[in-house]
Amino acid sequence: MTRITEAPEAVLLSGQERMPYADDGTQEWKYARPVGFDVILLAGQSNMVGFTGPGTEDALIDWTHDRIFQWSPTGGNGNDATYAQRLLKARDPLLWPGLQNLPEFGTEWGPSAGMEFARKLLPFTPPGRSIVLVPAAVGGTALVGSDWSSPNGTQFNLAVQAATSAIDALPNARLTHILWVQGESDVLNGVAASAYQAALDATLQAFRTQIPNAEDAFILIGQMVPEWIGQNPASLSAQIDAVHRATPRRLANAAFVQGPVASHTLAGNIHYDAKGQRTIGHRFARKALSPALLTGGVALGTPVDVTVLGASVRWTAPDSDASHFAIEFRAVSSTGGWTRIEHSPPQWVEPGGVTSYAFTNLSQDIEVRIASMHHDRISGFAEPVVLRYQSVPDPLVDLDFDNATTVDDRVTTVPSAGANAAPWLPAADHEPTLEDLNGSKVLRTTTTQILQSAASLPAGAFSTLFLVNHDNFSAQGVYFIAGNTPLPYVVWRGQDLGFNVNAGTAGTGNRAVSGRIYPNVWLAIAVTFDPALPSNQLEIYLDGELSVEADAPDWDSVSVQGMLMNSIYPHSFGSGNNARWATYKIWGSALGAQAVAQETIAAASRIGVTLSA
Incomplete structure (x- = not known):
């Protein structure tokens, strides 16, 4: 692969702009020639692609920028080599491998979480550096013993090869983020949660080791559609969701991103709609920019405003963010040890937002204390609060x-x-x-x-x-x-x-x-x-x-x-x-x-x- 040191040849794509040339048509970079590129790998299946349906883009919201590029593994729909593994201006729909035209949506695809993530990350990208998306996800692909498994999965190897070619070709390029939204196919295939967890950790770690300049890449796991979880089939989808949620506890420099509710298409509740894609992309960026993730948990604040509401304990998450929380409790007036629960909030919580935990089998008065956690680090504990138990009569x-x-x-x-x-x-x-x-x-x-x-x-x-x-x-x-x-x-x-x-x-x-x-x-x-x-x-x-x-x-x-x-x-x-x-x-x-x-x-x-x- 020849390293790019000058502006690449102009390429005009259907529905896309000439790039990265100036608006006056001269063959020069609109911005100063980048001195480096932050490469972002987009991996998984349809909810990473953006199966949002025709006519769902909004030019005012889904804008493009001359510092946001894509590097397509295969050239997109039809695997057109003209557009494969070249630096092109990014625009939805990105040039995903083998992009299908499902009858459900016709031939058009809408906004993707990857593009929204890049837009939100751009203001925090250092001057002189640009963002390059590697759209490697394919709808319907599976992980365990299949497309994304390391080391032999077809999609896994295609993603590694594409990200590697981008990093080799672009000056001062590094893999900064791996975005993963996947799991539905493995649920429908009946894969056990333990097998999925082992395969997921192996694949994500292999991305870091097999792609150059990727050892410090942040891993962001996106949730499957919340309404779909617990439905297809109920117990297994919830178990795979639990594997996703616990990823930051198992892997360093990782975060889980809860998906938005009431943000899915009508066809089976399995796909995020355009609003859902934008929301999860925004949440990816919030996690990527959080002090807890950026410092590996060193800058981890203590929860504040801990209160009791009924049988629940409620608190305000620290501005540093946290991947999960340590909830410890013991009987009131006890001098014994604390029992710990490590809790990932079921719904999205902004840094500085309010969340809670409900005690389901309360049988006595207890005192409770809360701390923030990120991977293997823990903050100080907030002051304990007392949760009172009330005996409930038998129902009529x-x-x-x-x-x-x-x-x-x-x-x-x-x-x-x-x-x-x-x-x-x-x-x-x-x-x-x-x-x-x-x-x-x-x-x-x-x-x-x-x-x-x-x-x-x-x-x-x-x-x-x-x-x-x-x-x-x-x-x-x-x-x-x-x-x-x-x-x-x-x-x-x-x-x-x-x-x-x-x-x-x-x-x-x-x-x-x-x-x-x-x-x-x-x-x-x-x-x-x-x-x-x-x-x-x-x-x-x-x-x-x-x-x-x-x-x-x-x-x-x-x-x-x-x-x-x-x-x-x-x-x-x-x-x-x-x-x-x-x-x-x-x-x-x-x-x-x-x-x-x-x-x-x-x-x-x-x-x-x-x-x-």
Whole structure:
């Protein structure tokens, strides 16, 4: 390979600009000739490429720059050697190897996380140096014993060869970053998490050793689409995600980047959309520029503002950032050792942002302290806080979907594991179904499918807890009715396309109305009613946190007979929810805030899902 010392020959690509020449057409560098190049390897499968669909680029957002180049391994779609392994101005879609034209998207591709990463990194790139992207990812490729495995994987060797040729050809070039977004193919292939971890570490380390000037390259692992994790199949995708999350603990100079929610295309939730690609690219840059990563954990700040909220501990991440946190706890007044949990936040946390950890099996008062971690380094611990345990009474109703009976895949009986064991039964021809989620059964309903029980809710205080995931907000969205007319107690969304939870103790008259809720996420809805209080007898909690409280009268139980799920009347169909249900509990007492938080966390933990709070 001939080392480039002068401006390369002009190349005009379809949809791209002449480069790197000046705007006046003269064959000179628009900026001063670079004295060095920072090479960035983009590896993995489709979510590294950017399967965002046609017409998803925005010229104002997805801008190009004369200091951001690409060095294509094969020349892109059709493997056109004219554009292979030459210094070209970078523009989405980058010239990925063997770029496919899937019928799902036609012939156009949109923004990529790699380009967004380069744009965000450019202001921090030293004067005289330019960025070169090596687009090596290919949709549908796998790692273990396959395309990306070291030392024999086809894509692995192509990526090493392309990055090496760029570094050999360009003056003062070095590999600064390896971006990796991959894993879906291995999940679908049924690869064990232990095998995936071994192969991932070997491949990433091999990039550093086999590519010249790459020994100090930072490794940035991007998350698969959060909504897809836990679905295909549930347990394995979560295990591969856990391998990704723990990479900074195993490898030096590495970081994990959580993916954005509600930022995927509609085709199977497996691909990030244009917004998702830009967001994860931005997050890659935030991690790449964090003091914790840049100093190998030397500049690692201590968490601040540690507080207790229900059964959770909440804190502010240090401005230095951290790859994960050490959470240590012990019984209050104990002088013994601390038990440590190393925790990677389930959702993205900006440096200086707030995050939390929920204790799922709390049985006593404990003191908790938090420290920041990066690879094998740890900061000082923040001052301990005390988390109090509250005993929770047994529920009156606790629907057991795992032991529900079905006929022809339709639910015929759902038993109750609560104090009142009366079964809940569907209305004829309106039976719900069951689905598997992380080894548990969840109930699937449409707006017309009902469960009802002959058990009655006694007059006085009560509480409810529902863990539900809405497909959409069609119909009135009734969650629960105690009895029939005159609707003494009801929890519902209130109207078609309603975005709030309503709770009332006198039908639709006196009510509390929660903050906004969203579809396609797991949501814990808890309502408590305590008529002994002088005011604010009615409370609504969302994901374990108090959303609203309101005055409400006691209710008359004379006409209350039975309880009803997902409908306003026993023989009225169409007022329920298109949703999945994982928890459905009712108490004959008013739970306190601590008990609501404990029950909420336990419900989410049981089925292995993450709540937004």
